[in-house]
Amino acid sequence: MGAGEFLTGHFKSFYSKHTASVPAVGSREFGIGEFGKKISRRHISFASDSELNSFLHERSPLFISYSTAYYERPASSPMSSKGFLGADIVYEFDADDVKTECKQEHDSWSCPKCGAEGKGAIDACPTCGAHVKKDEWYCPSCLEETKKQTFRLINFLENDFSLGGEISVNFSGNAGYHIHLRGDAVRSLNKEARIELLDYLTAKDMDFSKLGFAESGKSGKMFLCPFEAETSGWGKRLLSSLIKLLEEGDVEKIAAFGAITNKKAKDLIENKKLVLKTIREKGILFSIAGRKNTQFWESVLSHLVNESALDVDRQTSADINKIIRVPETLHGGTGLLAKNVSIDALKEFKPLRDSVVFSDSRVKVFINKSPKFYLKGNEFGPFENEEVELPLYAAIYLVARRSADLAGV
Ligand SMILES: [Zn+2]
Ligand SMILES: [Zn+2]
Structure with a gap:
């Protein structure tokens, strides 16, 4: 059995018992992905949540995303033919973008050009300057940093703006948090207004x-x-x-x-x-x-x-055509749930504990390389070129990350 099939099988059994829901589902464009590819098909639409959930159960894609925009004809392509009706705002906070000391412990890099390698999160090879291949991991401490950014944003939304509508927060399923702003006032904001909002939140050109x-x-x-x-x-x-x-x-x-x-x-x-x-x-x-x-x-x-001030990716936050992971679906690069979290519960929420959905049954995997990692309150590794028996949720995590293969296949 290949890694993709292994994951799809387990995702299928998860989706037989778990449903997702998307506000105004019929006006959204969806995209799905497969093993190693977050988006392999776009321009999909569903008339209702139940149609969406049947699809999840039957097809069990490893990734599923939906448009922040609302369209008259969401399945139509190219983009210009969809009939744009407005868009939510989604802010993303990723641990990739925060500088934390833990990255020195769990991240590593290797240079495809000169073969140099080392610990930590860097972009360019210190020896030859080439772009390095990164192996990025997330731990409770860097994810906690992205949560702080999330709280900063909530503070702005509650105190500085009167956008009304709904604020919905979910774990991304991997590196951080997504904050969805929905409602009539948000929906009608044009691109310039979205950039103005970003300038305010990031304190750009503050006088x-x-x-x-x-x-x-x-x-x-x-x-x-x-x-x-x-x-x-x-x-x-x-x-x-x-x-x-x-x-x-x-x-x-x-x-x-x-x-x-x-x-x-x-x-x-x-x-x-x-x-x-x-x-x-x-x-x-x-x-x-x-x-x-x-x-x-x-x-x-x-x-x-x-x-x-917030540290947000300006490009993606103002992009009105982007698609983003459907909350309460699985992330195919980790097997973790993109779990919705109420603002009241956010403080106590631990993504690497509370987003684990698979069981403790034992599975043997061959691990190429992994630093120490944390899931469901347990600590695993480090491992290198070894066969290990792990709880299913940890095996899925490593296989989905492409850090391990199923043993004996
Ligand atoms: Zn190099
Ligand atoms: Zn970390």
């Missing part, structure tokens, strides 16, 4: 003075900040982060953020009460002795922006 953080007068001796009651959006977010930073009084952090000595940061914190009172009552940020106010406060503000 502090427009938010009320600005020098006063020609001499620039005073640096002003907005009053809490008179500000909103980023202005309010930065003001409250700034107040929190001062209240917490972490001298080293303030020194690093403002590029000043610990001694000067300590002096500032010793005057904390007065500094905070001046901010709240006068809208003025305290002067730092011997340091240009503007430089100091703008440096602090820039760091605070980085703590709150």
